[in-house]
Amino acid sequence: MKSALTEACTLKLEKFEGPFDLLFYLIEKNQIDLYDIPILEITDQYMDYLNAMQELDLEIASEFLVMAATLLHIKSRMLLPSREPVAEDEVDPREELILKLVEYKKYKEFSQVLREREQKWERVHYKLPEPLPQIETEYELDVSPAILRSVFADVMKRYREKMNDVSMKMKRILNQEKVSLKSKIREILDLLGRGLRICFSKIYNTREKSRLEVATGFLAMLQVVKVGRAEVEQPTAFGEIFVTPVASAHGSENVRFDEGE
């Protein structure tokens, strides 16, 4: 069976986007009120289309078949003679379908809006960007008063601790570094024992040694000269002091010195 409608629309068949699209087409074609679909007619017409598609050997997407089943189901429910008066809360079997169709209709209509807008806006033209100078980076200071404050508090705390530390150290040095005269005499004797001539400023100078150490070294030297283990020579006033060993029968280790404090 082939209706005129079917034939007229055969060409359009493959263009339907889906079962809703086809249903919509039928609804509009028949000028049907969406909210009161004559389900019998629509179902028949829908089936006609599917038949036509089959005749044309078009592959019918499963979605179309699902819709066909739905339509047939609704149709059968509506054909059932109702024995009792319609209950208030009885749901129209078409309701779910109608809700879906209404939802679909919104987007279908908006599709048309999109198409029109696209047509308008594809007629505007843009301009290529001008060649801009190389990207420059501007730096903006990101600072916080709170950090400034806490950094200052920290640095002062550290400073205080350091100062305490330094004064402690100073005390320790002053108390502990009792440069012993004995150790200095031993140092000088060791050097002299190797038969070396000593430049005083080479071993005790204020750049490398503390003043205390240099002074003690000087005393030690005098002591060594005093006991006759060395001779001192200073060619020029304020000039270099040379200390030369004096050969002795005594072993250096046995020599006793007065240890001045």
Place this chain on the structure above:
Amino acid sequence: MESIHDVEVIIEAVLFASGDPVSLEKLAEIIGHDKKTTKSLMTNLMYKYQNASRGIMIREIDNAYQLCTKPELDEYIIKLGSVRKKQGLTPAAYETLSIIAYNQPVTRAAIEQIRGVSCESVLMKLVERNLVREAGRDDSPGKPKLYETTEEFLRVFGFSSIKDLPALELNEVQEVMENMPID
């Protein structure tokens, strides 16, 4: 500080030189005003261009501004001889795009539910054309991908932002319920 007049001159020059859209932030920074002032200044300026005897106008796209020619002058610009690429979308693509536009971010399953057909390949084409992009994943089981429209979508269809979409009658469903015939 410049007068309003001068600021409009600066904006024209900057938008012209850019060619591409310039963000509201950047414009505000350049003219030395806050974003709110700049925004109202731009709205005013857009109106002025639209209504003046001008061949160009300002478009707002996603909080950025761009100069373009007025659509009605297209016929003259075509005569310049630049080639136009135009590949229309399929009806399925428009439908899918409509659904995404109003429901973004949305899963493919949700789109298919509304359209009643599969739309995997349509979706892929829309992504390819940069009208739609992936937007993370849904929390539902299987963590399906979500889709949303892009800036290119706004540009192609002349919307300044997604908020600009014409309102669909939300009451329609309710209306349907009320209009349901009682047989």
Place this chain on the structure above:
Amino acid sequence: MESIHDVEVIIEAVLFASGDPVSLEKLAEIIGHDKKTTKSLMTNLMYKYQNASRGIMIREIDNAYQLCTKPELDEYIIKLGSVRKKQGLTPAAYETLSIIAYNQPVTRAAIEQIRGVSCESVLMKLVERNLVREAGRDDSPGKPKLYETTEEFLRVFGFSSIKDLPALELNEVQEVMENMPID
């Protein structure tokens, strides 16, 4: 045929869309006038752009016309290509700045005594960035330079005056007083 008005609108759109110079011949063809009429029309239009509050102007190059931005707006256009980045201070700079802020005016020696390290280069950078400046010389031997914070320092940190500096806790203040180096 369009009114002169419309022709000017068309020309603006065409020159804008082209970007490149458009020859007199092409323009004449597009607006449907002869070359002579078009030429005088263009001369008139160039004058109008030059004198109107416009950011762009028309330039004639070898019997062709091109839109471009007015040269005096260059400074704004350059900003298009600039990126603004937030940059913090180094810990050394913060320390030095904080010492100066809370003790100004102060000598470099005093800062170095507190920080325990040399801070010549840090100090130079702070002066360069206009956060700190020289403030005369101290009376102590050698007449060392004194340093203080600048108005830029106030602006950047959001203080209205130096009195605005966040107060230290009382015990901290005491510590500071006790530990200030005496030069």
